[in-house]
Amino acid sequence: MKLHYKHLKNVLHVDPYSHPYEQVTQEDWRHLIDDVWKSKEHKVRSKAGKKNRKKLEYNHCSGSRSFVATMTIQPEFNGYENLEFLEFYKKTVSKISIII
Structure with a gap:
């Protein structure tokens, strides 16, 4: 609004x-x-x-749901794949900048 x-x-x-x-x-x-x-x-x-x-280095792209909530509906979210947490995290996070 x-x-x-x-x-x-x-x-x-x-x-x-x-x-x-x-x-x-x-x-x-x-x-x-x-x-x-x-x-x-x-x-x-x-x-x-x-x-x-x-200031965020990473920005998740799974909407307003938390990772835990999204993982509980993970098969629906990621095309019916059964991913481990690390792979799931990589799929739902887009890198904005790299801090050196």
Whole structure:
């Protein structure tokens, strides 16, 4: 939803209040903008999160599930192969940068 808000504001240059996210009431949309995304606390946490994500050497590509959860549905995830943990890890991690 925040990406929708930022797209409206920064790319389309339209009033984000008049274009709420799908199936979100006008009242809830206004609350998200005014009380959440524009709050100082949210901006500080968002900035810290961006900074911390840039420090990651590796970025997993298995979505929002943890490795443990993904391994329990491993055959569905990896094309019905039965992989050991190391091979599974290699398949679900993409290297972003190499630290020397």
